[in-house]
Amino acid sequence: MVRKLSTRRRHPLAGFVVLLFALVVAGGLYSAFRPAVADESGKSDAQLIAEGRQLYEVGCASCHGLNAEGIITERGKNIGPPLIGVGAAAVDFQVSTGRMPMARPDTQAPDKPRTYDEGEVDKLAAYIASLGPGPAIPDPEYYDVSEATDEQIARGGEFFRTNCTACHNFAGVGGALPEGRYAPSLHGVEPIHIYEAMLTGPQQMPVFSDEVLTPLQKRDVIAYIKTLEDQTAYGGLELGSRGPVGEGLWGWTFGIGALVLAAVWIANNGVRAERKKP
Amino acid sequence: MSSSTAARSKAGAASRSTAGVVTWLDERLGIGALTKKQLRKVFPDHWSFMLGEIALWSFVILLLTGTFLSFWFKPSMAEVEYMGSYANLRGLHMSEAYASTLDLSFDVRGGLLMRQMHHWSANLFLASMTIHMLRVFFTGAFRKPRELNWMIGLALLMLGIIEGFAGYSLPDDLLSGTGLRIAQGLMLSIPVVGSYISFFVFGGEFPGDDFIPRLYTVHVLLVPGILLALITAHMLLLVYHKHTQFPGPGRTNNNVVGFPLMPVYMAKAGGFFFIVFGVTALMGGLLQINPIWMYGPYNPAEVTAGSQPDWYMGWLEGGLRIMPNWETNLWGYTLSWNVLIPGVLLLGVLFALLAFYPFIERWITGDDREHHLLERPRNAPTRTAFGVAGMTAYALLWIAGGNDILAYEFGLSLNAITYFMRVAIFVVPVLAFIITRRWCLSLQRHDREVVLHGYETGVIVRSPDGSYAEIHRPINPVRAYELTMHEQHTPVEAPAASDANGVPAPAQGKERLRSRLSHFWYADDVSKPTKEELEAAAHHATNGSHALEDGHGPASGNGAHLGIETSGIVGGQDFGLEQKPKAP
């Protein structure tokens, strides 16, 4: 056998066979050990949940508890709220916008560059969703606003002014809340995240459930917000869209400033000649 | 030769035709006598004398742009369905006022520009009136004989605020409706008659159908009419009293030095009108103001973060925000101090204080003379300090009125700002008063030093014995005159408590109060150099320079000090400095 192999070692096809064999082995090894991200669809939910739990234990459990039951200190301080029943939508919003994980418990979690990629967020979401029923990540048809009609946008504006402007301002640029908290700007926020925020009520924001503000109505609101984002400022520079405070500031600085300069110029007697009139 | 003759005859023709026009008018209107006096009327030149002019020209711009707006604006609260060209609001129900404002902005060419110019102009109108008032206050231009004109000016400011608020409220957008709701809350807080006032003003419940048409009449007829009449009176009094001037060489309480109305001030004032108009137009074109399409139509169940009034109402808004929540309930009736004090009384108190200020100051100082020369703020330290304290309080209220914007923009706590302001509104103006007063007195002292000892050159010389001293250079006589021609105030003394026979003088308490206040007002003033002191200083300087030559260092005997340039005796050359020729 060994001799047989050794005799055929110099066969013209030998190199080809070895290469084929090596490829098969490498492929098999790769399929056995390749990174899980590459193929989620083929994976069972149980696997996703298990991997999500691992991520959770590393990145989240220190504040939200080993079993997502939340941690409240003896003095009543809420280190991290329970996550049972918050649903996949909440996880997707909090983690995809970078709000979670937080460096330390604070009054407000600001958005920042995300630390988990999409696959990891899916795993975390799957794990949290498995703990109790909660809002799922919405279907794209409810936040895709590319096809929104004028009528839908106008109606979305009505809902926006009734439910959102009190905190987020008429232009969606945000506003102050008590004790140093604030409602963030809505500009540049992904439609799916606006939807999830309404659905899950992150931090101090109240919930606007799908039964009370239906998915289609939410889509209209998002469509309106998106028009605010890229709307032409028909009257010139927007001065921060903060209403009359910014306008007053510009009136005093630019307007009165320019006119006082003009007055100084008018009243100034200017240069005098060195020599007398001939 | 022939061309110059032609030019002369042309000029002759022109003057003949002018004479013809004037004669024609004079025979009918008798304008000769008036024109003779007023055409070459003299106005003094100073930039701060033009601040009121900004307000005057803004008023003209407001009339022009406002008339344009009135051709399209429909002052009606009737409900319509908007079908105009702004898609985001199409199909919504709104008042005709709001819909017509949208049409004016998007369907009338130049309509948005006129709206924005009108709004910017209103902001500038009130801002320029405010700084004009501050100029008049800080220079003492309100003193006799101008007290009545000061009060007319205040009436103009107050009406301007009302007019501005009315204009802000007319488009019936979400912000203006919120403002009206607050105004209704203020009306309701008025004791006894509050709810009646509200029902009469709004024609029933808020918002009702009547308010915008009523407000429109007030905004375009009533208030502008009164404003126009008061502005006319303000200007006539200005012409009659002649403009005040800053003290200076040749400028006395008996004259006014400046340039004639025709041609210089016609060109300067007329040119300034176009500049104000031009700046307003540029602002209207470049800077978006009051984008009502973003706010949406008024709906009493909607509100936006950052609901603020225009800047001139901001201090009242601030008062409302920082007021503690006091309310009294007596025998089934409610007194809402939390609204009444900042919303209704504060405005009245401020304007009453300002209106009576000239008379209060006059009583305290006992000064009944006419004043046409302005006072430098430092030479009236107590007045200046009151003014700065008032400005500080105003600014704090202003800041409090934007506390939510501040909290958001700078990451502060809304509550902390409010608590801070509740204390600061009482403490900071007092501090501002003390600091300003001391600052003014220091400046007075500095003026005295400069006149007596010259100004500091920053040049250090070492004397032969090794000591160092800074060279003081004399100031020129014109400057010295400017620094010494102000009034030296003396406090009013209380009359003797009783006369020679021991009978107590009547109204003694009042006089003593007055004397005490007068001492507070003036007693700390630095006395300006007298003729003798100036002569002594000049003498000392001359000797001092010799002393330097004698080898006695200037540090030993203030020898480097001298006051005013004179033609021959002293000069910088004594210290080896070049003396530049100065304007006489």
Place this chain on the structure above:
Amino acid sequence: MSDDGQHDTPGTGSNGAGDNSLLPIGPQEPLDNPGVPEHQPRPTDVDPALERRAERQVAAMFVVGAVMALAFCVAYFLFDPHPETGETALGVGASNLALGVTLGLSLLLIGLGAIQWARKLMADHEMIEYRHSAASTVEDRQEAIAAFQAGSEESGLGRRKLIRNSLLASMAMLGLPAVVLLRDLGPLPGVKLEQTVWRRGMRVVSDVSGRAIRPSEVPIGQLINAEPAVFFEHAEEFEGNELLNEKAKAAVIVVRMPPEEYTPYPARRDWDVEGILCYSKICPHVGCPISLYEQQTHHVLCPCHQSTFDLANNGVVLFGPASRNLPQLPLGVDGEGYLIAMSGFQEPVGASFWERG
């Protein structure tokens, strides 16, 4: 408007002492008045080249101003102001921008030109005009007083007290018609400030959409900006501002919190439905709608003046200028399982007023 009309030019020996109808201010000045400084000519006064240049500058400003006015007219017809079809430039509406800039520059250049003209080319000799006291001469004043007294005497206003007093009385009475005439500006308040359209059994529905609400559809942390169902069911009764008038009093917010976090007054124990609570949306300070609800603290903030109320504790004021608690509406569920009001508001909503008590 009398005026001495005396003018003087400096350098003629006058130092402004002139006609001395006013007393000099204060004690003797320590330094003598040096008089108005001698006139100094400007470069344009002495250099014809500079003068011509200034002339050209002024004319150029006027010409460019005229061109800008023409450009305004071009921009007027060139650009479309409509939001959908209109052009944009630099991200802003082109019509407004072009009109504003051309008009602004046109006006500004006229102004700048006129002032440059005055500064550089018009005669700039300072002039002195003498003041007179604001008061008339003593003789004039005495004559005026005498004239007034003579007139007053001839009318007999002082002597005939009956006529004078009856005239004053009738003039004073004229104030009454002026006031009474304003009576029909509006109806009397009556009880309108104290009542809303809320009645026992009226459904609480979402604002804008008018959807009735089942408790099961309201998760913890929910905020619903709500209205009485009557606005939607009987829309024909609430036309135009009738609707706004009622909305201005009847708007409410519905929130849900964990029942254990809610501490009602004893009388309000059954005002919630499993932690679902309903409060007035109208701030009791000056009437702004409030719906800045923080779902974790259960505080609601007014965006106008920052009054803060604790919805978990009967709407009491925590902060800010409001002195009244936020009125609460008792909730229940009707036969079909929808949220309803169990009564109207038990106190007036909105800003305080005198008769409120």
